Structure formats: C-alpha cells, structure tokens
Amino acid sequence: xxxxxxxxxxxxxxxxxxxxxxxxxxxxxxxxxxxxxxxxxxxxxxxxxxxxxxxxxxxxxxxxxxxxxxxxxxxxxxxxxxxxxxxxxxxxxxxxxxxxxxxxxxxxxxxxxxxxxxxxxxxxxxxxxxxxxxxxxxxxxxxxxxxxxxxxxxxxxxxxxxxxxxxxxxxxxxxxxxxxxxxxxxxxxxxxxxxxxxxxxxxxxxxxxxxxxxxxxxxxxxxxxxxxxxxxxxxxxxxxxxxxxxxxxxxxxxxxxxxxxxxxxxxxxxxxxxxxxxxxxxxxxxxxxxxxxxxxxxxxxxxxxxxxxxxxxxxxxxxxxxxxxxxxxxxxxxxxxxxxxxxxxxxxxxxxxxxxxxxxxxxxxxxxxxxxxxxxxxxxxxxxxxxxxxxxxxxxxxxxxxxxxxxxxxxxxxxxxxxxxxxxxxxxxx
Amino acid sequence: xxxxxxxxxxxxxxxxxxxxxxxxxxxxxxxxxxxxxxxxxxxxxxxxxxxxxxxxxxxxxxxxxxxxxxxxxxxxxxxxxxxxxxxxxxxxxxxxxxxxxxxxxxxxxxxxxxxxxxxxxxxxxxxxxxxxxxxxxxxxxxxxxxxxxxxxxxxxxxxxxxxxxxxxxxxxxxxxxxxxxxxxxxxxxxxxxxxxxxxxxxxxxxxxxxxxxxxxxxxxxxxxxxxxxxxxxxxxxxxxxxxxxxxxxxxxxxxxxxxxxxxxxxxxxxxxxxxxxxxxxxxxxxxxxxxxxxxxxxxxxxxxxxxxxxxxxxxxxxxxxxxxxxxxxxxxxxxxxxxxxxxxxxxxxxxxxxxxxxxxxxxxxxxxxxxxxxxxxxxxxxxxxxxxxxxxxxxxxxxxxxxxxxxxxxxxxxxxxxxxxxxxxxxxxx
Numbered sequence: 001x002x003x004x005x006x007x008x009x010x011x012x013x014x015x016x017x018x019x020x021x022x023x024x025x026x027x028x029x030x031x032x033x034x035x036x037x038x039x040x041x042x043x044x045x046x047x048x049x050x051x052x053x054x055x056x057x058x059x060x061x062x063x064x065x066x067x068x069x070x071x072x073x074x075x076x077x078x079x080x081x082x083x084x085x086x087x088x089x090x091x092x093x094x095x096x097x098x099x100x101x102x103x104x105x106x107x108x109x110x111x112x113x114x115x116x117x118x119x120x121x122x123x124x125x126x127x128x129x130x131x132x133x134x135x136x137x138x139x140x141x142x143x144x145x146x147x148x149x150x151x152x153x154x155x156x157x158x159x160x161x162x163x164x165x166x167x168x169x170x171x172x173x174x175x176x177x178x179x180x181x182x183x184x185x186x187x188x189x190x191x192x193x194x195x196x197x198x199x200x201x202x203x204x205x206x207x208x209x210x211x212x213x214x215x216x217x218x219x220x221x222x223x224x225x226x227x228x229x230x231x232x233x234x235x236x237x238x239x240x241x242x243x244x245x246x247x248x249x250x251x252x253x254x255x256x257x258x259x260x261x262x263x264x265x266x267x268x269x270x271x272x273x274x275x276x277x278x279x280x281x282x283x284x285x286x287x288x289x290x291x292x293x294x295x296x297x298x299x300x301x302x303x304x305x306x307x308x309x310x311x312x313x314x315x316x317x318x319x320x321x322x323x324x325x326x327x328x329x330x331x332x333x334x335x336x337x338x339x340x341x342x343x344x345x346x347x348x349x350x351x352x353x354x355x356x357x358x359x360x361x362x363x364x365x366x367x368x369x370x371x372x373x374x375x376x377x378x379x380x381x382x383x384x385x386x387x388x389x390x391x392x393x394x395x396x397x398x399x400x401x402x403x404x405x406x407x408x409x410x411x412x413x414x415x416x417x418x419x420x421x422x423x424x425x426x427x428x429x430x
Numbered sequence: 431x432x433x434x435x436x437x438x439x440x441x442x443x444x445x446x447x448x449x450x451x452x453x454x455x456x457x458x459x460x461x462x463x464x465x466x467x468x469x470x471x472x473x474x475x476x477x478x479x480x481x482x483x484x485x486x487x488x489x490x491x492x493x494x495x496x497x498x499x500x501x502x503x504x505x506x507x508x509x510x511x512x513x514x515x516x517x518x519x520x521x522x523x524x525x526x527x528x529x530x531x532x533x534x535x536x537x538x539x540x541x542x543x544x545x546x547x548x549x550x551x552x553x554x555x556x557x558x559x560x561x562x563x564x565x566x567x568x569x570x571x572x573x574x575x576x577x578x579x580x581x582x583x584x585x586x587x588x589x590x591x592x593x594x595x596x597x598x599x600x601x602x603x604x605x606x607x608x609x610x611x612x613x614x615x616x617x618x619x620x621x622x623x624x625x626x627x628x629x630x631x632x633x634x635x636x637x638x639x640x641x642x643x644x645x646x647x648x649x650x651x652x653x654x655x656x657x658x659x660x661x662x663x664x665x666x667x668x669x670x671x672x673x674x675x676x677x678x679x680x681x682x683x684x685x686x687x688x689x690x691x692x693x694x695x696x697x698x699x700x701x702x703x704x705x706x707x708x709x710x711x712x713x714x715x716x717x718x719x720x721x722x723x724x725x726x727x728x729x730x731x732x733x734x735x736x737x738x739x740x741x742x743x744x745x746x747x748x749x750x751x752x753x754x755x756x757x758x759x760x761x762x763x764x765x766x767x768x769x770x771x772x773x774x775x776x777x778x779x780x781x782x783x784x785x786x787x788x789x790x791x792x793x794x795x796x797x798x799x800x801x802x803x804x805x806x807x808x809x810x811x812x813x814x815x816x817x818x819x820x821x822x823x824x825x826x827x828x829x830x831x832x833x834x835x836x837x838x839x840x841x842x843x844x845x846x847x848x849x850x851x852x853x854x855x856x857x858x859x860x
Binding site: 084102103105107109112190192193194198201202224225226298303309329334335338342346349 | 514528531532533534535537538539541542617619620622623624625627628631632654655656657728729732733735736738739757759761764765768769772773775776779780842843
C-alpha cells in the first residue's frame, strides 16, 4: 500500500531536519499532502484537508524565526476540536455545515509552538459510538476503532506524523491498539480541553497519536510546559507491573494467547513488580465499569442538551438511547455516583504507588470486523474513570498480523513515567 | 429607586403564578422588560437584552403544555456563556462582534426546562479582573464585584429573577455579597460548563444568582436532576460551624465588627459545631491561596492561547501579565502544583464532615469604591481551589447599610446541606 511513497518522517525527525536546514516546512507539508492524495481514497481518515492553508502556514514559518518546539510539524485534528476556519462537524449531520470561528485551546497552543494544522480527522458521532467511514490501514476489513478513528488511521498510514484525539472511555487507547500506532491519554485534564465538543466532562481527555513514543512525549511537552521526554534508559526507568484487571473477562482468545507469552517475557525481567495495583484497591474497583457508564450517560445527556433540543431527529438511535438513560437516573443515584467518583479518585491517590506503572491490554483483542462497530473499551474504562495516564504501544499482534497494543498505565500525574516505560518497551521489544 | 415599579416576582413565584393560571409567561416577561427599561440606564448590567426573542419565547410557552420546572421563568446569562443568536463578547473587544451559534449546555438545559433567556449580562474581561461598566444597585458608587457583575446587579435590581454566573476564584460569592443577593457556587463541575468561555479549567464553576435561596435551589435542581429543595426546617438541618479561615487577615474593620456580632448571635445556638474545619486540615490549607493563584495563571494562559495569538494588543495589561506569569512557571512547579491540587481535594474528602457546613465571610467587607477594581476574592479562593459548594446569603451590612454576605460552605457534594442551611439562616435572621 505504501510502497510507492517514501517512508514518512516522524514529528521529531521533521522538526530536526527543519532546524538543521535539511528540509523546509513547505517541503515537509507538501510531502504529506502528496501522501494524503495517494492514500486517502482507501483510508477515508479526513473530514477536510486544508492543503492551501497548510502550505501558506508552512511558507510563513519558513520565512520567520523558529516559532517553537513544533516548528513545521503537521498535525491532524479530530473533528470535535474547533480549528479556526475549518469544518467542525463532530461526526454529526446536525453540524454538517459548521465552520469553527476560533481555535480550541490545544489547537491554539500547538499553532503557537509552530505546528501546522493539516486538517480535521474523522470521528464517530460526537465521539460516541456510531462509526464514521474511516478504514483501518493496519488491518484491512477491520474497524480502526473509535472514537478518534481518523486520527489513528491518518497517523498509521503516514499521512501526518501527529494527531489530536480525545478519550472518554477508550477513544484513544483502543484505536491506537487497532491501528498499530502509539496513543497517549494524559492524566485527566492535563492538556486544556476547552473548545473541544464535550461528551462526558468528568472523563473527556485530550491526547495524541504518533508513530513513536518520543514524538508523543515531545509534543505533549510543548502543550503542557512539562518535561516529558524519555531518556533512552536501557532498563525500565521506574517499577513496572503486570495487571490483567477485571476487564480480563472480555479478553478474546487471540489476546489471551499473545498476552500470556508477553507476560512470560516480561516476568523474566528483574524490574517487574508482583502487584502494581494492590489487591484491596482492585477490589474497590468492582463496579467501576458500571459507574463509568452511568456517569457518562448523565453527562452525555447534559453535554448534548442543545443538539437534543434543536435536532433530535438527527441523533443516532444509540445516542438517543444513551441520552434517555442518562436523563432517567434518579437524584439519589446521580448524587451517590458523583461522590463515588470523587472517593475512588482520592483512594487511587492513596493506594497506588506514585512512581510505578503497570502493563495491561489496550483492547479485548485485535480490531473486530469493520461493520461490527468500533470495538469494546472494557480495558480502558477504569483508567478513564480514575483519570490516570495511559499509553498504548503497538507491540503485539494476532496470528494474522493485526496489531494489538500494550497499555502502560500509571498513577495520577505520572505521565512522565508512563511515557518513559512505553518508550523503553518499544526499544526493548523491537 | 424601585419605588415606581411593582415588587418583582421571584423565580418560584413566577412559575407558580403561571402554573395556577394567574399570570402568563408573556406578561411576566413584559414586566421584566419594562423594569429593565426603567432601571438599566443607572445599572448598566446588560450587554444585550433580547426583548423580542424573550417575548416570542414566552408566547410559545403560553400556547403549549408545561415545558418543565422553569416554565416561563426569565434568566440572565453572563456573557461568557454561549446563547444561540445572542452576542458572546466575554467582556473583551476581541469578541465585540461575535454572535453565538449554539447554546452552552447549561443554557440549553435551562431552556429545555422552560426558562426564557432574557439577555446577556456584563462580565469583567474573560471573567478575570478588568471591570465592566456595571453599577451596584445596593451600594451606589461601589463596585458590584466581579466577574459576574451584571448577573448580580440585574438580579438585585429585580430586572430578572435568576441569572447564571461563574466562579473561578470569587466571581459568584463576592458579587452576591456586594450586591445583596443570594449567590450559589455549586460543587466543582456539578452544573455542566461546556460552551462557557474558560478562564482556569480546574476551578471554573457554573452557578446562579437569585433573591432567595429557595429560587436558587429550585433552579439548580432543574439543571442537575438533583433534589436540592430546602425543607423550611425550624432548626439548622445539619451541623453548622463558624470558621474565619486564613483569609481573616484580609478582613476589613467593618467586617470584623459585624462578624463578631454575628458569631456571638450564632454561638448561642445549640447546633453550632466548635471546629467545622479540623485544625490539622486548616494547617494543610496553608499555601492554598498561592497554589490557587499559580494554577489559575497557568490555566488562564492556556485557556486564552487563541486570543493571545490573534489579538494580544486587545488584552488588558493585567491579563497580559497573568498570562506571562502562567507561561513562566517551570515544569517542576506545574507538576507539583497539579499533584498538590489533587492531594488537597482528596484530603478534603477524608478530613471534612460530609454532613456539616461552616459559615465564613463572603468577602473582606462591603463593596469597595467603584473605581478601585472588583474587590478581593481572598475569602473565596480556598473553597474554589477545593471545589466545595458555597452559598452567599445577604444577612449583614456595614454601618452605611451596604450589604455583606455570610458564606455557607460544605464538603464536596453537600450542595443540599449548604442550600438548606443558607435557607434556614435567611429565615432565622429575617
């Protein structure tokens, strides 16, 4: 599929080549536009490609001094983010003709650091469950996962080195796993989320896709002011554990097989912790999947109150059911659920080792059939509920060679540790 | 000032009169439009009054079945909230010509419950510190407080029974105190905040102004699905304490005098707890004011990244300084501050009695001079940092009769207790 096109550059490679005068931002952008022309017909990852705007922006960068850490790096933006002058459709016919008139905070920060917005990527309906048209470049005939479908697919096929996504239950880690790219869901609210259409405000988290952990860490650093760059350590830079979690009951046979081999490989490492998530805290997480689903339903109903008022007939049946379920929850249930969320997050701070991380599957298996939906987020919901940082690394595959990700998760705020171990894993296993 | 106009109806009175057929939504709306015509020239609380839209909406309500709990109740909307078809200026010349093309979630929920959006109320620049033109109807020559200046003033002068505001440091409780109305800042994120221009996402909280606690509780219930209605109890419905807090060093002499009398009055009640905020937890709050200020600076810089990029010359000097201060904070400081915030909120869950509430001043004194700024939020920052529910009740006054509020604060999620005690206080003291 990609034979006719040169290997695309990553974000750091692009930025370094420009800084060293070996490449112009314009040439880097033009190469991506050509690649999109070649690959987009079979991938359908983009809602809109702003070729002219990206070229013009690149020329401005080439004429001026270095803008920032992302100088000349192109980025794809999931279509629930506002990006000034570009469509903002949220995967819904309700907003089919909307053009954003401002930048989401994360998009503005990326631009301020020198990034070039290449276009808007396909999303499921309001980042919920109804699939979009995007195909999986790494697993033909299979779903790319959702909701950040276009961002994961565009990065996998090399149409862009970097893309924004969001996760509310499993919308970054799952498509990263299915498409064979690196996906990073930061600690809750670490990257500013304003200007991004909401789904469930207690969980919605802005994150990134790239083809290397180093690219992710580098971009996330530019967006947060944090030093997240991994240090190329030869051994795991912090304690690492293995944790199947309660979602294991949803593991498919292919996942079980490769995961057992992976566990055996890892267990030989002296850095492996026996119980990264204490058993008593794992017990407290019983009911977490249901709690996440209930709060998500309530908050989805609130987030989409305007759309449900102006065009209820244009919402999918599934989303209408979700909204109805959210509205139906009693006062007492809403109150105790919200308190339970606060308590569980507080308990996580008390119970989890601040430095350690654990490895758990990114998804229930390789990508399921394209027409079966976008896959099950069971392995992601608990960490989204707790707001913990997670990174999916494409290390495993099913017997047919379809990618399966290893999910690195850490305590609240341990984004640097998660990314460092993700980077170590990639180097250790390749 | 209000002699020529009938006493305006509250939210519950309006809704009841309509439900009982004694009043139409159209007549209720018309009375408010007349009142605005009479009082707005001296108050300047409104960015835009949508008289025609409100009349048309009222007629639709009068023709149809009951829409919901707020059927026919007019609401003022702070101008950082998007309200479809109305200006959305955020107190900034950058957005002088912007018209919102959708409703913020809270506005959509209010409309779905039958509320009539009467117009947009004045705000300081992006809900930060630069004052708007609004006057204080309760204290001539003094500031109405900020940032929800127009909402507090419009409710005080009876131009609308209910208004939306937001609080990031003290932007609801302080103007409520200065203007002599009831102001309610819910538990963090209890009312959906999407579609509201952000200032500092870790603290930004949507809340309400009204002239009675019952009106506030009733409206908040309609917006959250929670049963928050106070029960007209003859004794305090939950344990109540007195707590001066570390902000007491900022108390002005007039506040000190009335507060000591208030404490003496309250201490006679058998329901009074001696130490509602445990001393060891109060010690942990040392540094809370600075922590809040630093996180606010970082997040303000991120929230306004787009505006700072497109029109830096149209930001006030104070806001430019705040953004520069936020950008200048180191990676290490950002990281430890964010962890400290999570830890303090978790500690609050552990240390504070879930049922108890405490009474503390709403502001450092009565409203200061109009041209001195919008007042000091010192008595509000700690509770905004912790995300705790707070309600200001207009119980006290300085020797010249200018209002001073009593702030009722409770543990995370105890919004019902805070509102119940606020309601009891109002009945007990009047």
